[in-house]
Amino acid sequence: MNERTDPQTCRQTRAPRARHPARALFWRLFAINGLVFTAGTFVLALSPATVSSPVLLAEIPVLTVGLALIIAANALLIRKSLAPLDALTTLMRRVDLLRTGDRLTDSGNGDLAQLIGTFNEMLERLEAERSASSAYALAAQEGERQRIARELHDEIGQSLTVALLALKRVVDRAPEELKDELCSAQETVRASLDEVRQVARRLRPGVLEDLGLHSALSALSSDFSQASGIPVTREVDSGLPALSGEVELVLYRIAQEGLTNVARHSHARHVELSLREEKGQLTLRIADDGRGGVRTEGAGIRGMRERALLIGARLTVDSPPGGGTDVRLVVPPHAVKES
Structure with missing residues (x-):
């Protein structure tokens, strides 16, 4: 409903309607063309030049120059009116939600100001939504990293530590012909334990917290x-x-x-x-x-x-x-x- 009741006058008044960009642009172009052709008509009416019927060869250059001037003036005015659309298209092609702050400024064209403002508001809304979704995803990622790091340290790390201590006891009681192989296995387990600790440290920077x-x-x-x-x-x-x-x-x-x-x-x-x-x-x-x-x-x-x-x-x-x-x-x- 576009109608509302005024409690003081008990009359129904219509709510103001938002200006439609396409309709405003149509009327602007219509006015530009009308102005150009009206000006051309006045110039022809007030000038001493006349047009015969049929048209004489000497009159053709005059008509050609007049038509060229009308077309050129019309093209320049329309191009100026539609210039913000080119800038808007360029921005649409280069926009990246990871590079914030890229906006189109209003160049004073009132008919396209609403379109430009709406597009900028859309970019702000999309950037805010992207930032919020990224924050949620990265928070979940950090939580998962901490969980994996904790499991690596507390479970796999502890298991490798137990295996390393067991190998040490076996090496101490093993015969000489087996000690070299057992020491090699012991070093492999120790290297694996160091790698697990490094991975856990990269996943969860405990030194940052501590x-x-x-x-x-x-x-x-x-x-x-x-x-x-x-x-x-x-x-x-x-x-x-x-x-x-x-x-x-x-x-x-x-x-x-x-x-x-x-x-x-x-x-x-x-x-x-x-x-x-x-x-x-x-x-x-x-x-x-x-x-x-x-x-x-x-x-x-x-x-x-x-x-x-x-x-x-x-x-x-x-x-x-x-x-x-x-x-x-x-x-x-x-x-x-x-x-």
């Missing part, structure tokens, strides 16, 4: 260098502000994924890992001297972008061919403050 972000990044760098053989130069400001658990986890996971990508794809010889604070803004940087040339973003980089959205941070990846890869995460001041 000792904080600074120590966690230090341990992450050491483990990376030990596993990959690539040295890491680490620079972390000692006077970092107090961070919430969510921000610390996002910073740690993005640093972890960035180093993992370096080991898998970059063929680098050196990596720089830094975390600096300036004017309340945190910047995490992972830079390598590898081959660079990252053209398409894989699951790792898109996963980092999803994590960045959780705290309102901005992630950029600069990877010129042959110039290494530079990953930066900039956390705004409002997200740095511990809640």
Whole structure:
């Protein structure tokens, strides 16, 4: 119902209707064409030029020039009116919900302002929904990682420890001809136990919970260098502000994924890992001297972008061919403050 009752006048008044963009655009084009042809008619009526019947050859250039001017004026006015549609189409093609803040500004065309505003509102709604769904999915992922890490540490780790102790007792009582084989088995079990502990530590960074972000990044760098053989130069400001658990986890996971990508794809010889604070803004940087040339973003980089959205941070990846890869995460001041 588009009618409502005014309690004071006891009369029914119609609610104002929203302006329809297509109808408004139709009337705008209609007015432009009408204005152009009306102006052309007045010019012909007031000018000394006349048209004979039949048309003389000398009159044809005059008519041609007049028609060309009318068509050109009409084309320019219509093109100006429809220019925001080109910008809107370009934005539709490049929009990515993992890169927030890409909006179309109103260029003063009143007929398309409602369409532009509606599209921007749709983008804001989709970005909010994407951020909420990503937060839920990543929270579930972290919970599953903690469960698996706990089972690896408490069950498989304990079982391997028991097996290692049993082998030690067997080695102590075994004859000399069997000791070498038993010692080899003992070392295999010990190596498996170390691998299980490393996997559990990657799945659930206990050092982050116990000792904080600074120590966690230090341990992450050491483990990376030990596993990959690539040295890491680490620079972390000692006077970092107090961070919430969510921000610390996002910073740690993005640093972890960035180093993992370096080991898998970059063929680098050196990596720089830094975390600096300036004017309340945190910047995490992972830079390598590898081959660079990252053209398409894989699951790792898109996963980092999803994590960045959780705290309102901005992630950029600069990877010129042959110039290494530079990953930066900039956390705004409002997200740095511990809640």
